[in-house]
Structure formats: structure tokens, C-alpha cells
Amino acid sequence: MDFVHIIAEEKIKQAMNNGEFDHLPGKGKPLVIEDLSAIPQDLRMAYSLLKNAKMLEDEQNYRKELMQIEDLIACCHDPEEKLVLQQKLNQKLLQFNQVLQKRNTTNSNAFKKYDTKIQMRIRKN
Known part of the structure; x- marks a missing residue:
């Protein structure tokens, strides 16, 4: 071990002895391990960072809803129902674009x- 690791270990042991880790939120609770198997390996770190920064919640929900509506439109045979679904899709797309514009990411x-x-x-995948 190099010098930096030794110092870090000493600081951690000192903090443990001082009780600095005794009252952390989530103490005694099991860790929530997220299944990232659906995310490609090279995108997992970026996904985790964006998710922890709360950048994906709205966006993910909108993308999921948009894909579901697109699937319904593809399977629909009734022209009237297809029109209603298309209007719903357009509405969701507008809402989705508004979320992205609030973040200034679309420009x-x-x-x-x-x-x-x-x-x-x-x-x-």
C-alpha cells in the first residue's frame, strides 16, 4: 500500500473510533442494489450519475409512455382509436419537449x- 492509502485508512479508523459513522441515514437498513443488466456496460456509469442527479426520472417516464403509445398505435386497427392515440402521443411529446427545454439540453x-x-x-438491447 502506498502512503496515501495508509493515511486514508488511518483517517477512516479514527472517524469510526470517534463515532462519526454511527448516525448516518440508512444505518442498519439493507442496501438497495439496482439491476442495471438492461443498460449496456459502457453506459452504466453515465446512467448512474444522471439518475443520482435526478436528471432521468421525468425523462425516463416520458420515454416509456411514448414507447407504449407508439406500440398501441402500431397495433391499433380502428381509425378513430388511432387518431385518439396519435393525439395523446402528440400531447406527451409536447410535455416531454417542455421538460427538456427547462433543462436547456435540447438546444x-x-x-x-x-x-x-x-x-x-x-x-x-
Whole structure:
């Protein structure tokens, strides 16, 4: 072990002896381990960072709803029902775009390219 690791270990032991870890939130509760098997290995770190920053919650829900509505439209044979579903899809798309605009993420060309690549990778798997 190098010098930095030794110092870090000593600081951790000192904090434990001082009781600094005794009243942490979640003490005594089991860890929640998230299943990331559906996320490609090279995107898991970015996904975790964005999720912990609460950047994905609204976006994920909207994408999920949009995909469900698109699937319903593809399976629908009734023209009237298809029209209702299309209107619902348009409404969800507007709401989704508003969420993205609030974050100012939709204006960047880099974001658009990156977002497209991520969506293609996720849909492949």
C-alpha cells in the first residue's frame, strides 16, 4: 500500500473510533442494489450519475409512455382509436419537449447527437 492509502485508512479508523459513522441515514437498513443488466456496460456509469442527479426520472417516464403509445398505435386497427392515440402521443411529446427545454439540453447539437446514439444503443438491447 502506498502512503496515501495508509493515511486514508488511518483517517477512516479514527472517524469510526470517534463515532462519526454511527448516525448516518440508512444505518442498519439493507442496501438497495439496482439491476442495471438492461443498460449496456459502457453506459452504466453515465446512467448512474444522471439518475443520482435526478436528471432521468421525468425523462425516463416520458420515454416509456411514448414507447407504449407508439406500440398501441402500431397495433391499433380502428381509425378513430388511432387518431385518439396519435393525439395523446402528440400531447406527451409536447410535455416531454417542455421538460427538456427547462433543462436547456435540447438546444445543443452535441446533446442531440449523443441522445440519438444512446437511444439507438438502448433500443438495440
